[in-house]
Amino acid sequence: xxxxxxxxGRIAICGVGLxxxxxxxxxxxxxxxxxxxxxxxxxVVAAAVELAAAxxxxxxxxxxxxxxxxxxxxxxxVNTALLRQLQTLGTGAxxxxxxxxxxxxxxxxxxxxxxxxxVGGHPIAGAATPGIRAARSxxxxxxxxxxxxxxxxSVPSALRDLLEGVGARVHVMTPEAHDRLLSxxxxxxQLASSALMHVVGESAGEAGLACAGPGLRDTTRxxxxxxxxxxxxxxxxxxxxxxxxxxxxxxxxxxxxxxxDGTDTALDRTFDxxxxxxxxxxxxxxxx
Amino acid sequence: xxxxxxxxGRIAICGVGLxxxxxxxxxxxxxxxxxxxxxxxxxVVAAAVELAAAxxxxxxxxxxxxxxxxxxxxxxxVNTALLRQLQTLGTGAxxxxxxxxxxxxxxxxxxxxxxxxxVGGHPIAGAATPGIRAARSxxxxxxxxxxxxxxxxSVPSALRDLLEGVGARVHVMTPEAHDRLLSxxxxxxQLASSALMHVVGESAGEAGLACAGPGLRDTTRxxxxxxxxxxxxxxxxxxxxxxxxxxxxxxxxxxxxxxxDGTDTALDRTFDxxxxxxxxxxxxxxxx
Numbered sequence: 001x002x003x004x005x006x007x008x009g010r011i012a013i014c015g016v017g018l019x020x021x022x023x024x025x026x027x028x029x030x031x032x033x034x035x036x037x038x039x040x041x042x043x044v045v046a047a048a049v050e051l052a053a054a055x056x057x058x059x060x061x062x063x064x065x066x067x068x069x070x071x072x073x074x075x076x077x078v079n080t081a082l083l084r085q086l087q088t089l090g091t092g093a094x095x096x097x098x099x100x101x102x103x104x105x106x107x108x109x110x111x112x113x114x115x116x117x118x119v120g121g122h123p124i125a126g127a128a129t130p131g132i133r134a135a136r137s138x139x140x141x142x143x144x145x146x147x148x149x150x151x152x153x154s155v156p157s158a159l160r161d162l163l164e165g166v167g168a169r170v171h172v173m174t175p176e177a178h179d180r181l182l183s184x185x186x187x188x189x190q191l192a193s194s195a196l197m198h199v200v201g202e203s204a205g206e207a208g209l210a211c212a213g214p215g216l217r218d219t220t221r222x223x224x225x226x227x228x229x230x231x232x233x234x235x236x237x238x239x240x241x242x243x244x245x246x247x248x249x250x251x252x253x254x255x256x257x258x259x260x261d262g263t264d265t266a267l268d269r270t271f272d273x274x275x276x277x278x279x280x281x282x283x284x285x286x287x288x
Numbered sequence: 289x290x291x292x293x294x295x296x297g298r299i300a301i302c303g304v305g306l307x308x309x310x311x312x313x314x315x316x317x318x319x320x321x322x323x324x325x326x327x328x329x330x331x332v333v334a335a336a337v338e339l340a341a342a343x344x345x346x347x348x349x350x351x352x353x354x355x356x357x358x359x360x361x362x363x364x365x366v367n368t369a370l371l372r373q374l375q376t377l378g379t380g381a382x383x384x385x386x387x388x389x390x391x392x393x394x395x396x397x398x399x400x401x402x403x404x405x406x407v408g409g410h411p412i413a414g415a416a417t418p419g420i421r422a423a424r425s426x427x428x429x430x431x432x433x434x435x436x437x438x439x440x441x442s443v444p445s446a447l448r449d450l451l452e453g454v455g456a457r458v459h460v461m462t463p464e465a466h467d468r469l470l471s472x473x474x475x476x477x478q479l480a481s482s483a484l485m486h487v488v489g490e491s492a493g494e495a496g497l498a499c500a501g502p503g504l505r506d507t508t509r510x511x512x513x514x515x516x517x518x519x520x521x522x523x524x525x526x527x528x529x530x531x532x533x534x535x536x537x538x539x540x541x542x543x544x545x546x547x548x549d550g551t552d553t554a555l556d557r558t559f560d561x562x563x564x565x566x567x568x569x570x571x572x573x574x575x576x
Contacts, residue, residue: 126502184491195536203535210457213413217399277488278511281500
């Protein structure tokens, strides 16, 4: 395939919020010939078409008929319901999704009746504002997009070409490896940030927060996240997340014991390890 | 005093790194008539004079003779040693400092021989890069500057005028209240950020960190901090910091139990509280 050939002829995106809308924008700006259908509520479809994130759309999954790729980009629970409908309708399309956990949707595919071609997906990208109006064609540029192949272990090259074409860096791993990794790099930081803001607020009070510096602000950036999304993610990834929470509690308890003993070894050890991992993390962002 | 009258005639700043250097720059740009003397190593004094953060300087505290305000802006341990030297030399100057904990320096003032006029200080400002070359005249603009008055409970109006003149918002509290508050809004977030980066790095590994998003990056911004500064702060604020660490461990254990039970109440409660405190925190930054 030449770099200019569109990897798909017609793509249906179910759920055109920030992620689905940005994907539509990126696809249409890279390959204007690809027909993009938006599946969402009528007012969202209208906005997607107006912003050129889709050519057309409708508010039922039947609109995905004839697509050769279907992207499920709605909230996780909705994605599972859409998948069931696609299985009932019957489709030859390749199906992928953009959800934050992967073992649950893979289980749903296996247990859901008619067989479909499914490759799980998870773009590691986002913005503070949700919704189609916040969509950007460069949302995925330089960002990771994890793919978890089905039981045959292969990733169709057209899907890889599509995602690399919108600027993403594709990482392939099993659904288990994905959920274990995301527990550490995403789900644990979210719970830690919320727990920290809760504890700091209760201790400092409204007036005390006036004396906070930018360090607290950054450390608690995630603490504005709403519970509904995270309730589902935590439940779907309970086992790995429990293990990582235990490790964080143990690290904090280690620091606490060092303070009580008056020994600096726990603090030195934790800070040295943290600084080393922080440099590794920043190297990845510098490359992106 | 008119807004244009300089509140002091001559100010000595001991330690002209990021904080001391920025204070010198801010004072000289607001009141060129104030004579600022930098006390530091010769090459640092030379840089401070070159950058117009000071008029002159020397590398011994004797250079503070004749100043009517002495600002101790060196690392905490050095500030205490400088204070001893000022007490030995004898000085009629008002003395303040910029250290991150306040009970320890107030104890040092009380136990250190000759009485001096001392008001503890703590500017809540900083930057990623330390040193005189990173100094900026607007470092304190809109930022809190906490003052902890001596035993008579009063803050000299000249000191308040000086700090407000460089743009800071002055908060007055006891050394105990300062240390309790800073444990929550600064010291706990630092330990949490370092512990989180340590645990995430050990779990995800070097390659796994390639799949991290900006949330982890922000949450661990403080994790690059070096242990030496924080060893001293943690030791000086051991009691309050231990209490706050216990509260954070309890909040995380609560989330952990909720995951095990399959109940969402801990997660909902923590996220709702966190989102409410996060809004309160952001309101303060919006006002600044």
